[in-house]
Amino acid sequence: MIQMTNVAKIYPNGARALVDISLKINKGEFVFLVGPSGAGKSTLIRLLYREEMASRGQVIVNGWNILRMREREVPHFRRNIGVIFQDFKLLANKTAFENVAFALEAIGVSPKEVRLRTKKMLKLVGLGHKENAFPDELSGGEQQRVSVARAIINNPSLLVADEPTGNLDADTAWEIMELLYNINRRGTTIVMATHARDIVEQMQKRVIVIEDGRVVRDENMGAIEYGT
Amino acid sequence: MIQMTNVAKIYPNGARALVDISLKINKGEFVFLVGPSGAGKSTLIRLLYREEMASRGQVIVNGWNILRMREREVPHFRRNIGVIFQDFKLLANKTAFENVAFALEAIGVSPKEVRLRTKKMLKLVGLGHKENAFPDELSGGEQQRVSVARAIINNPSLLVADEPTGNLDADTAWEIMELLYNINRRGTTIVMATHARDIVEQMQKRVIVIEDGRVVRDENMGAIEYGT
């Protein structure tokens, strides 16, 4: 599903976010990406859906070689990837409903089906009553859940989640984790960056620890443990 | 320091964020505000620095009656309050350094002192090496720390913090908590909304639990416990 070989990422301002990353994630896996603030987790994730391009090395996702992809193939490629952004990236001019619906409209689903699926999805993340609210009329946690809903609504084969529970209380966080767990069981590969120690410990999934742009640990069933 | 009496907040779109809040926070206290997503924590915090106005009831902060304050007194009032926003609210066109410095420049501190204090503060939050980066060149946790630095740089008498560790790994989060702890010991009143169970449990400070816009529990030394 995902294959990274000797990947480095240096941002235009000179920041070396990733130094040398090689890893392989198989179809159907659930992988936690952990590491201290500024380690490079978000950068790694951005490489997966091609928001950023690697400065060196090879990134293959879903059979696509990201560095060789043509501009106009990108939308098609992204349709099979759901992304939960660390900063949510909701459309400020659209309601919660419209934000989630957008992911379906962009791939040409019929209005009726859009309506049905979006409503169901919003209920699933506990926002059935907030569908007409605009992002800035939602609490931080509510915005995060809209972002989650948008990422998973079109059953992507790969879900990348950048701290999807950072703004959620423990109970709501666990509801979301259950959602992700179920999606993963139905075959979606999940890569999730997180700081939530308890979640990682309890889920007992593969954990990749990143520090200073390098993979420092990669365990099949682990807990967060890094630094000194 | 803070006195709220029968406060309600209904947003223009009809959302009843706070139903009936009465509470009193003394000078020098360290108070955790906890509760599920959408409970009204951020709304309560916004009332404290007058981003939003209560729809009903009275809010007194630092001796100022917020509802009776005149427009041009607001900047003066806000100068004694440090705010860490849930969504950071960094100035996108300013570097990390300039963002933090701005809080000092706005109150007319001399350039030399601005330089000195800002540099020191950035080092304190572990961002000495990122001072020239713009917000969108920083990781989520780094942005959050810039926001923390800006809030505490001019030694406010009240610090309101809306989930200041949501994007931080456990170690960095604890460093920030230590910072806040020290500030509190030097006399700053702190009101902090958070979802971090372990932090609340370990700090052993006053905990106010909010649910559906009401105070449901208020304990002097407690842990997060709410919902079913």
Place this chain on the structure above:
Amino acid sequence: MGLNSARYVLREVGSSLRRNIWLSIASVLTIMIAMVILGASLFFFLNAANLAENFESELEINVFTQEDLSNMEVSALGERLKGLDGVQSIELITKEQALAKFAQEYSESLVEDLGGENPFPDSYKVFVTEPELVEGVAKKIDSLTGVDNVVYGKEVIGPLLQFTNWLRWVGMGVVAIFAVASIVLISLNIRMTVYSRRKEIEIMKLVGASNSFIRWPFLLEGMVVGLVGGLFATLIVGMGYDWFAQYIQSTLTFVPVVSESNLIWKVLALLVLIGMGIGALGSIISLRRFLKV
């Protein structure tokens, strides 16, 4: 684009115009003003060209007949003049008319001093089809029998032609400058609108929307905004010019004004089309920069 996407686009255009109402109004106003300026310059050009033609058509050749010609001979000369190449029309001025005009221009008493004698001959005013032909035609006329003298504004033709050509060029220059100014103004405005929504565009791309899916609503929005702006401009320019033309025709009767409603309608329609065109094109071009995510 499928049917479902088409429905999305229409809905999207409506809600986007409404939710960015402030930007929409600013764009409509900008396009309106730019089109008013352009429209005004177009009418200026039309009238300048019209005026130029008018001036040129008043270039005349005065043909004085020999004093001893009979009326028959004079009209025979008229026929011959009409038949010449390049002659548009002729006008007979009898000696009586000439004297009367002289009396009016100078003084009655001067005419009385002549003691009933009329020193003027019959003469013809000859108008040519093209101002450039005046000289040639005058020479030809000079050689006709019965012609005593041919007078035409030798020293006026050059400057006049220069002036009328100049008038046309200035008209075109004004249109060109104002057209460029209008287009730049509108483009800047649209670019700013798109710029202020660049985050939105980026997010849409990251969520998997194709370029065309994002482009269509912008294109249509640009067209709607341009259309509305252009229509307002048309209304303003149309009514303004109508008032202007009527005012001049009723007060400055000697100034010729373009007032063929057919031509006016064409110009106004052009304004609307240009507004829409720049609106749509501008949107598309501005968008390009931000679609590369």
Place this chain on the structure above:
Amino acid sequence: MGLNSARYVLREVGSSLRRNIWLSIASVLTIMIAMVILGASLFFFLNAANLAENFESELEINVFTQEDLSNMEVSALGERLKGLDGVQSIELITKEQALAKFAQEYSESLVEDLGGENPFPDSYKVFVTEPELVEGVAKKIDSLTGVDNVVYGKEVIGPLLQFTNWLRWVGMGVVAIFAVASIVLISLNIRMTVYSRRKEIEIMKLVGASNSFIRWPFLLEGMVVGLVGGLFATLIVGMGYDWFAQYIQSTLTFVPVVSESNLIWKVLALLVLIGMGIGALGSIISLRRFLKV
């Protein structure tokens, strides 16, 4: 505002202009174009007014003397004419000059036919200070001894005054319309710039900045942008007009063009000032909405 804040403001203006370079350029261009349009209209007005005055100053009263006056008497009449209220200047046209002019206008042969006799009297051309005075002065002259006949374009004065007044009004109308258009265009542009930075303003207020602390950099930025835009416009309009005036003076010598460099400089300076003024004022006004946080 303290010294420290002043230093902040200066630094802030510089970096803001640089970091929002795209918006800065768009604003400068918009102001430039608007000011070019306004400047062009101002020069149009100046020339229209100048032209009107020129036309009016050519209104003349022809005073024909009685035929039997001696040269002495003629010049005595001239002195009396000069002394009349409202008379600006006079010009003597001797009977010889009158005949020569007639011969040129009509035909040499016609003059020959007169057999050496000159039917024209000496005459004066009288120019008045105000076109409105022509009629009154003419009447007064008519009653002077030695005057045979007074002729002035009775039926021309009305239309001419109408036309010249009209020319002035049109000039002012064009300036007014273009001034409004320019100001609206610039205001819209500035408002969009401020609008696109409203989040920034909100954050500054939430962090405790006072309104004036936020306002100053915007004010100065508006002034700088307006100044630069105005200067470019001045350059364009100034050079454009200079070329235009010279071109006309060398080719259409009969058309009067305003070319007092003093006046031109004033107009250009006005452009720069207006640009700066609207830039600063527009920024302040646009800001008001967003300062209420």
